[in-house]
Amino acid sequence: SSELTQDPAVSVALGQTVRITCQGDNLRSYYASWYQQKPGQAPVLVIYGKNNRPSGIPGRFSGSNSGNTASLTIAGAQAEDEADYYCNSRDSSGHHWVFGGGTKLTVL
Amino acid sequence: QVRVQQWGAGLLRPSETLSLTCVVYGASFSGYYWSWIRQPPGKGLEWIGEINHSGNTNYNPSLKSRVTISVDTSKNQFSLKLSSVTAADTALYYCARVPNWIDSFDIWGQGTMVTVSS
Numbered sequence: 001s002s003e004l005t006q007d008p009a010v011s012v013a014l015g016q017t018v019r020i021t022c023q024g025d026n027l028r029s030y031y032a033s034w035y036q037q038k039p040g041q042a043p044v045l046v047i048y049g050k051n052n053r054p055s056g057i058p059g060r061f062s063g064s065n066s067g068n069t070a071s072l073t074i075a076g077a078q079a080e081d082e083a084d085y086y087c088n089s090r091d092s093s094g095h096h097w098v099f100g101g102g103t104k105l106t107v108l
Numbered sequence: 109q110v111r112v113q114q115w116g117a118g119l120l121r122p123s124e125t126l127s128l129t130c131v132v133y134g135a136s137f138s139g140y141y142w143s144w145i146r147q148p149p150g151k152g153l154e155w156i157g158e159i160n161h162s163g164n165t166n167y168n169p170s171l172k173s174r175v176t177i178s179v180d181t182s183k184n185q186f187s188l189k190l191s192s193v194t195a196a197d198t199a200l201y202y203c204a205r206v207p208n209w210i211d212s213f214d215i216w217g218q219g220t221m222v223t224v225s226s
Binding site: 031035043044045048054086088090095096097098099100102 | 143152155167168169202211213214217219
């Protein structure tokens with residue numbers, strides 16, 4: 001199976017831009033999706049596909065892909081963006097899903 | 109408004125079988141895969157397996173020998189069974205939907221905490 005690697009923790013000053021990355025060989029074949037999870041809540045999809053936001057997700061969230069790395073960018077981070085962020089994609093077989101270990105985002 | 113609601117036993121003894129059910133409101137089953145995902149306390153997400161309306165399944169290779177996912181389209185619900193549980197199976201279990209056209213988990217259940225303890 002494939003693995004997705006994320007930095008455990010990232011911090012950003014209020015109003016600044018932050019990038020959260022996800023690395024894995026299967027990202028050369030599949031797009032990553034990104035989920036935001038706040039304490040005590042279920043994950044929420046924030047980015048899917050090439051760079052698509054579900055309805056209700058603010059425009060400051062965007063996604064990009066290059067080689068084996070997917071990135072989630074938050075432009076002008078807000079206090080309410082403080083959360084855990086998980087990437088996920090299909091594995092190399094295409095029949096299973098894998099998640100990254102998650103990145104804890106702190107907004108200073 | 110599509111939503112999923114899940115339920116099941118929250119406390120199990122080692123070696124027992126975990127059983128959870130997720131019912132879907134406001135959407136049909138076809139055109140989607142329906143997954144189970146778990147999250148141990150303080151840890152990350154782990155995909156368990158998925159099923160579609162035809163009963164086609166895919167399972168996490170690391171859990172495949174103990175997992176069964178089934179669907180009852182007449183009741184718009186799907187279920188998870190995980191046999192021979194141990195303390196390592198203690199986790200918050202979620203059901204979630206994957207539309208074929210976005211290939212991402214777009215709708216999640218509220219989660220069910222399952223604790224395995226003797």
